[in-house]
Amino acid sequence: MARLSQHRAAGAARFGLVLQQLCRPCLAEISPILMSVPPKIAVIGASGFIGQALVREMMLRGIPGIAASSAPAPLDNSSVKPVRIRYDAAFSDATFEGAEVAIMLAGRAHVLREQAPDPERAFLEANRDLPVVVADAFARSGGRRFVFVSTVAVHGVVTHGRPFEADDPFAPVSAYARSKRAGEDALRSLCSERGLELVIIRPPLVFGPNAPGNFGQLIAAAKRGIPLPLRSISNRRSFISLHNLVDLLLHMAAHSEAAGRAFLVSDGPPLSTAEVALTLYRAAGHPNRVLPCPPALLRTLGRWIGREAMIDRLIDDLEIDSTPARELLGWRPPHAIEAELQASLEKSVTRGRGG
Numbered sequence: 001m002a003r004l005s006q007h008r009a010a011g012a013a014r015f016g017l018v019l020q021q022l023c024r025p026c027l028a029e030i031s032p033i034l035m036s037v038p039p040k041i042a043v044i045g046a047s048g049f050i051g052q053a054l055v056r057e058m059m060l061r062g063i064p065g066i067a068a069s070s071a072p073a074p075l076d077n078s079s080v081k082p083v084r085i086r087y088d089a090a091f092s093d094a095t096f097e098g099a100e101v102a103i104m105l106a107g108r109a110h111v112l113r114e115q116a117p118d119p120e121r122a123f124l125e126a127n128r129d130l131p132v133v134v135a136d137a138f139a140r141s142g143g144r145r146f147v148f149v150s151t152v153a154v155h156g157v158v159t160h161g162r163p164f165e166a167d168d169p170f171a172p173v174s175a176y177a178r179s180k181r182a183g184e185d186a187l188r189s190l191c192s193e194r195g196l197e198l199v200i201i202r203p204p205l206v207f208g209p210n211a212p213g214n215f216g217q218l219i220a221a222a223k224r225g226i227p228l229p230l231r232s233i234s235n236r237r238s239f240i241s242l243h244n245l246v247d248l249l250l251h252m253a254a255h256s257e258a259a260g261r262a263f264l265v266s267d268g269p270p271l272s273t274a275e276v277a278l279t280l281y282r283a284a285g286h287p288n289r290v291l292p293c294p295p296a297l298l299r300t301l302g303r304w305i306g307r308e309a310m311i312d313r314l315i316d317d318l319e320i321d322s323t324p325a326r327e328l329l330g331w332r333p334p335h336a337i338e339a340e341l342q343a344s345l346e347k348s349v350t351r352g353r354g355g
Contacts, residue, residue, distance in 0.1 A: 041065040041253055042099035042143070044134055045106030046072065046082070049212055050149070050245065054103065055080055057246045066099055069106070087130055091137030101253040102138045103147045104131050107183075109176055109213075123179035132186045139194035145259065147199045147252060148187055152238075152264055152320055153177035154202060157312075163238070163270075163319035166202070166262045184262070199252050200262035204320055208242025208340070209347035214310065218280060219348045225286040229293030230314065233273040238266035238320035241340035244333040248325070255329050263329075266320040267337040273314050276341065283342040 041058065045051045046067035055067045058080055065080045072082035085095065087106065096102060108126035116122040135146050155164045156171040172178045184200055191198040207215045221228055240248075244267055252258040277290045295315045302311030325331055 038063045038250075039100035039144075039254055040098055041250075042068060042096045042102040042138065044068045044085075044102060044104050048105055049208070049210070050206065050242065051105045053208065053242050054105070054246045054249060057243075057250065061250070063250065066096060068095070087126075091134065093137065093140045096138045096141040096143060099138070099141070099143055101145045101147065102134065102143055103149070103249055103253065104134060105149055106130060106134075107149075108179070109151075111176075120175045120178070123175045124182060127176070127179035128182040128186050131183050132190050135187055135190055135196060136194065139190075139196050143196065145197040145199060145253065146187065146191055147201065147249065148183065149249075150180045150184055150200050150202045150262075151177060152202045152204045152318070154181040154184065157318060158316045159236075159319045160317070163321040164264055165321045166264050166324060197259035199258045199260075201249070201252065202262060202264050203240050203245055204238045204266055204318060206240055206242055206245055207344055209344050210349060211242070211344065214313070215344075216348070218277065219345055222277070222280040222284040222286065222345060223348070225281075225284065225289050227289045227291055228277060229291045229298060230277040231274050231290045231292040233295055233298075233315055235272050235315060236270040236317045236319050237273065237276075238270045238318060238322075239276070239337065240266050241333075241335055241337060241344070243335050243340060247334050248331055251329060251331050257328050261324075261328075263325045264320045264322055265325050266322045267333050267335075267340070268322075270317075270319045271337065279338060279341045280345050283345045 038061070041063060043051055043054055043058070043065060046055050047069035051067075051069065055065070055075070058065050059075070062079055066083050067075060067080050068083045068085045070085060070087060072084050075082050083095065085091065106126075107130070108123050111119070131148060138146060152164060153174065154170050154172050154177050155168050157173055157177075170181050172181050187198055187200075190196075205213075205215060210216065211219070218228075245265070248265055252263070274290070278287060281287050281290050298311050298315060299308070302308040
């Protein structure tokens with residue numbers, strides 16, 4: 001009986017080896033397909049500037065997901081499910097059920113006319129406390145990776161001859177940047193405790209059609225041909241277009257090397273404020289409306305009218321080194337920055353009188 005058992009075991013082993021050899025070519029063909037299957041993604045803040053573009057791209061690519069926001073729009077797509085959430089309420093374990101990756105876009109930014117009685121507190125609640133609550137609920141639902149969109153401003157707002165890198169010291173100077181830095185710290189602690197992979201992205205100014213904030217105002221000025229004294233500004237500033245950022249977010253949602261890292265990201269070589277303005281004004285048919293003016297005079301004017309910080313952002317350098325995102329993750333911006341600037345103007349809807 002013992003000899004018969006040994007004979008059967010040897011036969012089974014030989015059969016296993018033969019089966020492995022026969023199946024190896026099939027597995028070799030199937031593995032890349034399995035690896036390329038996109039994870040289900042939960043987008044938190046799906047109704048915002050970046051969130052809407054991200055959800056649209058997910059639907060175009062057939063990526064399954066959850067579009068979570070306080071005011072979800074109906075989606076004519078079976079792969080992405082709109083979900084209404086309240087940011088001031090607790091999240092149930094089922095909110096993000098089935099999602100492997102969460103991309104946190106909801107937060108507070110682009111406040112041109114501050115009305116909160118305590119802005120510092122308002123920014124912390126939106127950019128630190130809320131991401132932690134969402135990440136905790138996402139972990140309870142069985143999620144794997146949490147992507148947090150922060151800002152390059154956690155390192156400061158000016159570079160001096162050397163671009164910012166992801167391991168540079170923190171030096172936030174605004175309530176917004178301080179809250180994002182606090183959000184990063186809080187998420188590192190929580191994700192470590194809950195076993196979530198944390199990916200942090202620190203973009204510079206994100207531009208695109210109907211962008212909020214100062215870029216949206218520049219688009220409106222270019223469309224209306226309002227003269228602006230920006231031609232003499234020869235600084236170096238990094239930007240990233242909305243479409244390129246969306247592509248990168250989807251890339252980082254799936255790339256194994258992104259886990260546990262922070263990335264500074266941009267479209268590539270920096271541009272001057274003058275180059276950006278001229279590109280937009282040319283596209284609008286008003287290239288001669290970008291006028292020369294010494295930057296020192298602009299700074300003086302900014303102090304006189306109480307807009308010193310805004311003028312400084314137009315004149316100072318803010319350059320990013322995005323080499324790690326390109327080399328480690330193999331990512332390249334799919335859209336050229338000049339073409340994206342032109343498309344931003346052409347596709348933006350000018351609001352108010354004259355547009």
